[in-house]
Amino acid sequence: MSFTMVFVPPQQDETATWPQRLAEAVPGLRVLRPDTAEEAAEALRTADAAYGALPEELLAHAGQLRWLQAPQAGPPAGFYHPKLIEHPVQVTNMRDTYTDHVATHTMALVLALARGLPQYVRAQAQSNWAPDWDPGSVLAMAESTALIVGVGAIGKEVGRMLSAFGTRVIGIDARQTDLVEGFAEMLPAAALDERLGQADLVIITVPHTPETEGMFDAERLAKMRSNAYLVNIGRGPTLRLDALNDTLAAGKLAGAALDVFETEPLPPEHPLWTRPDVLITPHVAGAGPHAEERRFAVTVENAKRFAAGDPLINVVDKAHWH
Secondary structure (H helix, E strand, O other): OOOEEEEEOOOOHHHHHHHHHHHHHHOOOOEEOOOOHHHHHHHHHOOOEEOOOOEEEEEEEEOOEEEEEOOOOOOOOOOHHHHHHHOOOEEEOOOOEEEEHHHHHHHHHHHHHHOOOHHHHHHOOOOOOOOOOHHHHHHHHHHHHHHHEEOOOOHHHHHHHHOOOOOOEEEOOOOOOOOOOOEEEEEEEHHHHHHHHHOOOOOOOOOOOOOOOOOOOOHOOOOOOOOOOOOOOOOHHHOOOHHHHHHOOOOOOOEEEEEEOOOOOOOOHHHHHHOOOOEEEEOOOOOOOHHHHHHHHHHHHHHHHHHHOOOOOOOHHHHHHH
């Protein structure tokens, strides 16, 4: 089947060669890469597929659009606007294209918290020799229970890695029900509040959806143990940062590590920057080799399937944003 695909501006340098590569890989595919919103609106009038974000004003021109490839696994807030949800277009995303990178970064954050590295990094910056021999200042991984909130591809891999350290891993997920490698238990979302108080380590990997926005607020953080650690590598809006800071300041949480934030960049005046019990990385968990090749592989695979009339991969439930 012949069809037209439009790359929606603003264009990224990494996709500059994609139109030619896609056209070579998928016979009958015509790829357009307009530079302006006006050119995109014109191109979308006859487009069957698109790559990128389609705000309401551009979507209005896409009368025959049937497939939209999102450039990320979890697109930013506003991507799944009401008009897109109502539109018959099928959306696919880039999930599982950097699972290994994010899972490895998560383990780096976990181990840093477990061994008290945040305080030692700060001491090093001040040339301060400050050993801490308090047994309670470290988390014994083989004697700990980890609660992974969100057991998608990343959550599964983090659980598998944690189990190699002897950690008991419990999964909480709204969709995943079958037990997976490394997990001792798999529980529904309704079990979260009951199990929060049993975990030494809580790792948030859930996507940002209408259901998960603000799910870790002051009330929920209060259900955690005062000697527990919290890690968020999912999406920033799932965790209320002021509530986290207040909980830490009150001594009701041992520490936290964050790669994603409710507001990005995290404002320089935010108190979390200077807390000795917090480790911050600037939304870089997905950094690593092969990212472009993996995203292109998903796009070309879906283009081939679309041309053949076959089911697409990584299909999104638009109403739930993932």
